[in-house]
Amino acid sequence: MDVVWMGALLALWSVVAAMAVGLDRLGAPKNGGGERP
Amino acid sequence: MTASAGSLLAFFLFALVLLAWPVGKFLAALCNERLPHWMQRIEAPLYKLAGTEPGKSMHWLAYALALLAFNGVGAIFLYLLQRLQGFLPLNPAAMGAVSPDSAFDSAVSFVSNTNWQGYGGESTMSYLTQMLGFTVQNFFSAATGIAVAFVLIRGFARRGDGKSKGLVGNFWADLTRITLWLLVPLSFVLALFFVGQGVIQNFDPYKTVHTVEATGSAQTLAMGPVASQEAIKMIGTNGGGFFNANSAHPYENPTALSNLLQMIAIFLIPAALCFAFGRVVGDRRQGWAVLAAMAAMFVAAVMVLMPAEQAGNPLLASLGVDQVSSALQSGGNMEGKEVRFGIDASALFAAITTAASCGAVNAMHDSFTPLGGIVPMVLMQLGEVVFGGVGSGLYGMLIFAMLAVFIAGLMIGRTPEYLGKKIEVREMKLISIAILVTPVLVLAGTAVAVMAGAGKAGIANPGAHGFSEILYALSSAANNNGSAFAGLSANTPFYNGLLGLAMWLGRFAVIVPVLAIAGSLAAKQRLPVTGGTLPTHGPLFVSLLIGTVLLVGLLNYVPALALGPVVEHLVLWK
Numbered sequence: 001m002d003v004v005w006m007g008a009l010l011a012l013w014s015v016v017a018a019m020a021v022g023l024d025r026l027g028a029p030k031n032g033g034g035e036r037p
Numbered sequence: 038m039t040a041s042a043g044s045l046l047a048f049f050l051f052a053l054v055l056l057a058w059p060v061g062k063f064l065a066a067l068c069n070e071r072l073p074h075w076m077q078r079i080e081a082p083l084y085k086l087a088g089t090e091p092g093k094s095m096h097w098l099a100y101a102l103a104l105l106a107f108n109g110v111g112a113i114f115l116y117l118l119q120r121l122q123g124f125l126p127l128n129p130a131a132m133g134a135v136s137p138d139s140a141f142d143s144a145v146s147f148v149s150n151t152n153w154q155g156y157g158g159e160s161t162m163s164y165l166t167q168m169l170g171f172t173v174q175n176f177f178s179a180a181t182g183i184a185v186a187f188v189l190i191r192g193f194a195r196r197g198d199g200k201s202k203g204l205v206g207n208f209w210a211d212l213t214r215i216t217l218w219l220l221v222p223l224s225f226v227l228a229l230f231f232v233g234q235g236v237i238q239n240f241d242p243y244k245t246v247h248t249v250e251a252t253g254s255a256q257t258l259a260m261g262p263v264a265s266q267e268a269i270k271m272i273g274t275n276g277g278g279f280f281n282a283n284s285a286h287p288y289e290n291p292t293a294l295s296n297l298l299q300m301i302a303i304f305l306i307p308a309a310l311c312f313a314f315g316r317v318v319g320d321r322r323q324g325w326a327v328l329a330a331m332a333a334m335f336v337a338a339v340m341v342l343m344p345a346e347q348a349g350n351p352l353l354a355s356l357g358v359d360q361v362s363s364a365l366q367s368g369g370n371m372e373g374k375e376v377r378f379g380i381d382a383s384a385l386f387a388a389i390t391t392a393a394s395c396g397a398v399n400a401m402h403d404s405f406t407p408l409g410g411i412v413p414m415v416l417m418q419l420g421e422v423v424f425g426g427v428g429s430g431l432y433g434m435l436i437f438a439m440l441a442v443f444i445a446g447l448m449i450g451r452t453p454e455y456l457g458k459k460i461e462v463r464e465m466k467l468i469s470i471a472i473l474v475t476p477v478l479v480l481a482g483t484a485v486a487v488m489a490g491a492g493k494a495g496i497a498n499p500g501a502h503g504f505s506e507i508l509y510a511l512s513s514a515a516n517n518n519g520s521a522f523a524g525l526s527a528n529t530p531f532y533n534g535l536l537g538l539a540m541w542l543g544r545f546a547v548i549v550p551v552l553a554i555a556g557s558l559a560a561k562q563r564l565p566v567t568g569g570t571l572p573t574h575g576p577l578f579v580s581l582l583i584g585t586v587l588l589v590g591l592l593n594y595v596p597a598l599a600l601g602p603v604v605e606h607l608v609l610w611k
Contacts, residue, residue, distance in 0.1 A: 002120065002137055004137070005116070009145070012537075015542070016542070016549055017105050020105065021098070023467065023549060024553065
């Protein structure tokens with residue numbers, strides 16, 4: 001059972017870490033901020 | 038409201054402002070990273086040991102990932118500590134391993150500053166788990182919340198130019214400084230005061246005593262290092278009691294004076310952070326405006342809660358029970374309240390502990406009248422922004438302030454700006470996420486619990502009150518309060534899993550967008566005040582802010598409240 005509950009902790013951690021990475025891209029220019037080609 | 042209740046509230050607010058002002062001044066220095074030289078010299082070896090450079094400011098994403106890594110490791114450590122406590126020292130009562138689901142729930146609970154307790158402390162946890170696990174997390178979770186508030190304040194204060202463009206500070210330095218220079222000293226002083234009042238602090242085995250009745254039965258008195266946990270429990274708005282009865286237990290809260298200090302300690306840092314905010318952004322009136330909005334909502338809540346409890350129970354009145362206050366009795370609804378504190382101090386404590394995301398209790402909220410019970414529930418559902426948790430209260434309120442200027446901007450047709458920073462599309466998306474996370478967790482979680490067999494199995498009081506108990510539990514967990522309505526048997530794999538999920542996402546899925554907003558603001562140039570700038574320090578803005586909090590925060594929950602406490606109130610007073 002420890003594997004299940006510690007796995008749940010890691011899954012929750014991964015969700016918010018992924019959220020952070022995703023929000024960093026939210027609203028960012030799609031071409032990476034450079035000149036429009 | 039009686040004269041004694043009014044006097045207690047007035048004295049509490051006066052003492053709070055008096056004590057919060059100097060603390061706010063110090064918090065501003067911490068936020069500005071302007072510490073005296075001697076403090077920096079003491080810190081230096083710690084940074085060297087950790088291999089970090091305190092002067093190296095981070096991008097918001099790096100700050101967020103450092104924060105998440107630190108709290109993730111803390112959760113795993115706390116989980117393992119509970120599972121292995123049977124093999125570890127400082128366990129005179131020979132407590133065995135905590136069950137995996139309960140260990141998960143408690144690990145998330147203390148790391149997220151919620152301190153929801155599905156367990157009874159004196160019957161489950163060893164002294165080592167209480168001290169090295171829960172007390173340590175009380176410090177770190179509080180420091181985490183304050184650090185996030187610092188980052189958001191810096192986002193407003195940064196000029197958005199030069200080398201520091203978009204950088205928000207160093208997480209490791211913030212965490213160290215807040216813990217070392219704010220939380221530890223305050224907790225040390227408060228713990229000594231509590232010991233003076235009679236709070237116990239020992240490593241003794243539990244004592245067996247014989248009661249004074251003629252039949253003379255034996256009773257076990259739990260011991261332990263209580264005062265050291267009690268102080269940070271209040272200062273850090275954690276709320277997790279050493280004992281199951283929390284601050285209703287005479288070893289945790291022995292006197293009327295300790296009760297008053299506990300209440301002031303809960304609001305001290307949230308109020309002080311408002312003053313710090315005003316100082317750091319260079320306009321103290323801004324801090325006063327936020328504090329005024331918080332105080333107005335708090336006073337209104339108390340003015341509903343206290344009379345509701347003083348009014349008593351009409352069903353008892355119809356049976357001829359005397360519930361009128363007199364020299365011989367406190368009157369009103371005394372069920373679930375400590376006679377040492379009475380109705381006023383119990384009702385005020387309930388409002389404070391739920392307005393702040395503390396969750397300590399000195400009375401059983403489940404036994405409040407329906408109207409009295411709805412107030413703590415609503416205070417949590419507003420998003421814990423009425424003073425709120427340490428750090429989380431201020432950053433939550435500043436999110437609402439940005440939403441308020443956005444709404445005002447729509448009404449007058451101007452690009453909204455707050456403290457010289459334009460609030461644009463990216464910020465509004467992030468604000469929406471930050472505000473909507475907790476209502477989704479509360480309402481979806483409640484819906485799942487009332488539909489699932491495992492959820493309904495925990496209800497002790499079927500009907501509207503059972504629904505209120507579940508709604509309260511989810512509101513408490515997702516808003517990181519931690520107080521319980523009691524009556525709900527929540528120490529089951531279903532509730533430990535559901536509430537653990539709500540606590541984790543209610544904490545970190547809000548912190549992440551708040552940090553993203555701070556990073557976005559820090560990169561923006563601060564615009565000068567012009568004739569078209571909406572003033573955000575006057576009564577008009579305070580009213581707008583209160584209206585925004587009430588409309589956005591409360592409207593989400595009106596249908597759910599109607600199914601629970603509102604029905605109970607109408608049934609009781611029909």
